[in-house]
Amino acid sequence: MNVQFVERLGAVIAGVAVAVVAFYALYKDWQSTGVENQVFKLMLALLGLGAVLALLAGLNVIGFAPPKVAY
Amino acid sequence: MSVAAIGADAHGDVDQLYVETRELRLQGFLLFLISDCVLFSSFIFAYLYLRNSGQGWPPPGIQRLDVAFAAWNSVVLFGSGATMHYALENFKHGNFIKYMWFLLATIVLGAGFLGGQAYEYNHLIFGEHVTWGGSGIFGASFFTLTGMHGLHVFFGVCYLSVLVLQSAAGVYTKGKFFGITAGTLYWHFVDVIWVVLFSIFYLI
Numbered sequence: 001m002n003v004q005f006v007e008r009l010g011a012v013i014a015g016v017a018v019a020v021v022a023f024y025a026l027y028k029d030w031q032s033t034g035v036e037n038q039v040f041k042l043m044l045a046l047l048g049l050g051a052v053l054a055l056l057a058g059l060n061v062i063g064f065a066p067p068k069v070a071y
Numbered sequence: 072m073s074v075a076a077i078g079a080d081a082h083g084d085v086d087q088l089y090v091e092t093r094e095l096r097l098q099g100f101l102l103f104l105i106s107d108c109v110l111f112s113s114f115i116f117a118y119l120y121l122r123n124s125g126q127g128w129p130p131p132g133i134q135r136l137d138v139a140f141a142a143w144n145s146v147v148l149f150g151s152g153a154t155m156h157y158a159l160e161n162f163k164h165g166n167f168i169k170y171m172w173f174l175l176a177t178i179v180l181g182a183g184f185l186g187g188q189a190y191e192y193n194h195l196i197f198g199e200h201v202t203w204g205g206s207g208i209f210g211a212s213f214f215t216l217t218g219m220h221g222l223h224v225f226f227g228v229c230y231l232s233v234l235v236l237q238s239a240a241g242v243y244t245k246g247k248f249f250g251i252t253a254g255t256l257y258w259h260f261v262d263v264i265w266v267v268l269f270s271i272f273y274l275i
Contacts, residue, residue: 004139011142021153043259050266054145063138
């Protein structure tokens with residue numbers, strides 16, 4: 001178990017947590033109206049998307065994994 | 072009619088001037104965020120244009136950025152966005168203690184992200200010898216964009232710290248909390264910008 005594995009594991013676990021929280025918050029606020037709530041909904045969606053991207057990067061589905069080097 | 076002559080209306084502590092100008096403040100703040108989007112968009116466009124100018128990426132002698140640490144650092148920042156959302160929600164529902172805890176968590180996670188960026192910079196500059204001025208387009212674009220974003224995160228952390236002090240002093244009430252709303256909008260904006268930067272620097 002090296003540092004990169006720990007980082008990826010952390011990214012996967014935290015990514016799942018943040019994505020679930022973001023999309024759940026989006027679901028709960030979906031019916032809200034007003035300019036600021038529309039902006040919040042958009043930003044929550046993008047936040048969830050970011051968490052999904054980080055999760056996929058942690059799983060090595062996307063992104064680049066260089067050869068193992070010591071930090 | 073002077074401001075001093077306007078007292079609280081029938082709905083409690085919110086005066087009429089505040090109610091009438093809230094929309095104006097929101098529009099002004101959204102315009103500010105849009106202007107910041109334009110700022111980042113111009114740099115991002117320049118980076119993407121130069122990257123696709125046909126010289127290959129990354130340039131010779133420079134390794135691709137490692138995504139593992141960046142992914143971890145990214146979810147730290149995205150997590151702070153989630154805690155900031157719940158801070159605002161708890162304030163709206165009158166849960167002041169929970170609001171303060173979520174706000175403090177946001178500040179800690181934001182500062183943690185900045186620490187992660189400092190670590191990444193240290194590794195790139197002293198480990199990989201990638202610098203702002205000495206590594207061509209790659210160094211210039213990476214450090215400019217992530218540095219600008221980091222500066223925004225830093226100012227955001229400062230703003231949220233001021234929010235903590237103001238909240239503890241009782242500045243914000245259930246009917247008057249635009250400062251908290253603006254802070255939440257700004258923090259989400261900073262998160263969204265990092266989604267883009269993370270994608271273009273580490274994933275493609």
